[in-house]
Amino acid sequence: WNKNLSFDKAFEIADYVKKNSKEDETISGASTIAPLIALLAGRRIAANEVDTNAKRFKSGILSDESFFRKICSDNLRFFVISNRSYFSVRYVGHSDFFRNSFVQEKKFIDPAAQHFVPLDIYLFKPLYNGCGLDK
Numbered sequence: 001w002n003k004n005l006s007f008d009k010a011f012e013i014a015d016y017v018k019k020n021s022k023e024d025e026t027i028s029g030a031s032t033i034a035p036l037i038a039l040l041a042g043r044r045i046a047a048n049e050v051d052t053n054a055k056r057f058k059s060g061i062l063s064d065e066s067f068f069r070k071i072c073s074d075n076l077r078f079f080v081i082s083n084r085s086y087f088s089v090r091y092v093g094h095s096d097f098f099r100n101s102f103v104q105e106k107k108f109i110d111p112a113a114q115h116f117v118p119l120d121i122y123l124f125k126p127l128y129n130g131c132g133l134d135k
Helices: 010-019 034-041 054-058 064-072 089-094 096-101
Strands: 026-029 076-082 102-114 117-126
Touching (some): 010 102, 064 096, 089 117, 096 102
Antiparallel strands (some): 076 117
C-alpha cells in the first residue's frame, strides 16, 4: 500500500529551492521531505541534521533549542514544514520561537503523497541571519 505512494511535487519544490537559494545555503525541516529536496536541489542539509524524526525530540535526545542553534548557524535558507512531520503546521502554531523567527515563503500541495489526500508542504525562511538567535 505505501509503496504505491508518490511524491509528485519533489522536483518542482527542488527547482524552487535551487532557483531561490545560493549553493552555500542550506535546507532543513521535515525528515521525510527535506533530505530529498536538498539532494534534488544540490543543497546541503543544515548542520547535517537529516533525521528530524519526532522520536528524537520527544525522547529528549535532541531539544528544539539545540537543533535550531545548530541549523540556524549553518547558513539556513529554507525550512520545510509538513503535517506528516514533527515540524507541522501545528508545531508552527505552538512555537513562539518559530513564529517570531521564520516566515512562510511558498506552499506546495502534493496530490498523491498520502493515500489520495493532498499533502501541504511549506517552505519557510528565516527572518534574520542565524534565525535571530544571536540577538
